[in-house]
Structure formats: structure tokens, C-alpha cells
Amino acid sequence: MRADLHVHSTASDGSLSPSAVAWAARAGGLDLLAICDHDTVAGVREAQAQLPAGLRLIPGIEVSSALGGRELHVLGYNVDCTSPALLSYTTAAAAARAERMRTMVARLQERNIRLSYDDVLSAAEVPPQCIGRPHLARALLNRGVVRTIAEAFERFIGNEAPAYVPVELLAPAEAIDLVHGAGGLAVWAHPRLDIFDREVRGICKLGLDGVECYRPRATPTELQYYEAATRDLALLRTGGSDWHGSWHGPLGDFAVGEDEIAAFLARVS
Ligand code: AMP
Ligand code: MN
Ligand code: MN
Ligand code: MN
Secondary structure, eight states, rough: EEEEEEOTTTTTTOOOHHHHHHHHHTTTTTTTTEEBBBBHOOOOOOHHOOOOTTOOEEEEEEEEEEEETEEEEEEEEEEEOOHHHHHHHHHHHHHHHHHHHHHHHHHHTTTOOOOOOHHHHSSSSSSSSSSOOOHHHHHHTTTOOOOSHHHHIIISSSTTTTTOOOOOOBHHHHHHHHOOOTOOOEOOOOOOOHHHHHHHHHHHTTTEEEEEEEOTTTOHHHHHHHHHHHHHTTTTEOOOOBBBBGGOOTTTSOOOOOOTHHHHHHHHO
């Protein structure tokens, strides 16, 4: 069994449509896929409607939460995509993200960059449910303001850059409750070792179910650390590539196996 439990689609900031993601995953030899778009489940239903044979899809979401001004993303697995509370969150998140994007565009305009909100919308291949910084980076590229996406983040919109405005939606406790309210499992996405070490016990008490331990660029030290910590705290282990598009390589190049995520699998079957 080969699984990738963290993949984005055009419902947020990924480059392939949800069904194209599912077909690319199957072509890449995956048996199990979770689409976890930022603050939306709009892609899950579309992927489910045309799922390739042999691929199982777990409905997912990546909830943008923050702790002490730092991003702390919470993955929700096996969420009920018709949950009114979840859908009311995604609607509010879409509006908050649109507003935040307008503020970022205004900050760029203050720096004499000629860019409109519509430029950002048209930089997305299809209108996304959830507008994000990658769309803005692409708009800056299209406008010739930067030569690469990386340059857009470095100079303008990265977490330390002048036009950055955080997505301020939920605290971790609220994100975990949201996922649980929709019947899902709450997993800490791509933790940073220092923040994880400091916060994991507190977050665990909020009802966290698991940690995304297995990632393409995790070092052996990180892996050892997360495996030990999740064993000590009786947390589930998951893994995913956080794939957004072909620049991350082909889907399926990164996969986790049954042994690594056995306890998680038992909870979602
Ligand atoms: P947002 O949720 O709108 O704040 O956008 C965050 C998203 O931007 C992440 O999920 C990544 O897809 C992308 N991203 C963040 N930092 C970088 C970076 N340095 N280079 C390219 N993409 C990035
Ligand atoms: Mn993203
Ligand atoms: Mn994330
Ligand atoms: Mn992600």
C-alpha cells in the first residue's frame, strides 16, 4: 500500500484540478490519497465523482490556524464534507482570505507595484474557493514584477516580507474542535521541531489526534524525534508530500506505507 495524505488541488493553491490530482496519484502508483486543500473541501466531492479504479480517497482539509502569530496548520481527515459547521467555516474562511488578499494587494500598490485584485484572481487557473499567496506570487510573475515565484516570496510576500498579511482565522483549539465537530481526526501538519517541542503537550491536551511525521524532506533526526514523541503521547502518525504541482516532482514519488501509518488507517476505515 502506498499513500500520500497531504495533497492540494485548484480548490486552493494546487495546480491540478481535484480529479486530475486523483488520476495523477493513481498514475504515480498511489493506492490511498487525501486531498487536503487550505480551508476548503470543495475539491473532495469533485475528485470523488470521477475516482480512478484502485484509488481510495480520504476527505481532508488543511485548516489555517495560528499560535502566537505563527502558522500552525491542522489537517482534518475523514471529515464529513456536508457538515454545516465545517461548511460555514469554509465560507467564512473564503471571505476572510479574499479580504486579506485585498490588503496584501494594497500593500504592494503602496510600494508602487501596479497590480490589482483581479490580476490575482486571473492568475488562478480556475476561480479557487480559497485564494492564497501562490496566486498572488503568480500574478507578480505575470506582471513581470518578479522573475520567479521564489523571488515573490523573498522580496514581497514571504512570512518576513513587507507585504505579508497573516491569515488570522482560528486558534489551534478551534481548528481541532472544528475537525472533531465534522467527525474527523485532527493532525498537526508539517510541524517545526522547535515549536513542536515547546507546544506539543499543550496542543495534545486540546485533543490533537496525530502528527504529520513523514514528509519528503524530513531529516532522520526529525523523523526519530516525531516517532518517539508520538509514541510517548499516544498520537497517530501520518505522512504526506504537501504536493502543489509538478514542480514538486511527480505525485507518487513520495509515499508512506502501511507500517508507518497503521494506527491511522485503523481509525479511518
Ligand atoms: P497562504 O495560505 O495564502 O498564506 O499561502 C501559503 C502557501 O504559500 C503555502 O501553502 C504554500 O503553498 C505557499 N508558499 C509558502 N511559502 C512559500 C515559498 N517560500 N515559496 C513558494 N511557495 C510558498
Ligand atoms: Mn499551499
Ligand atoms: Mn501548510
Ligand atoms: Mn498543505
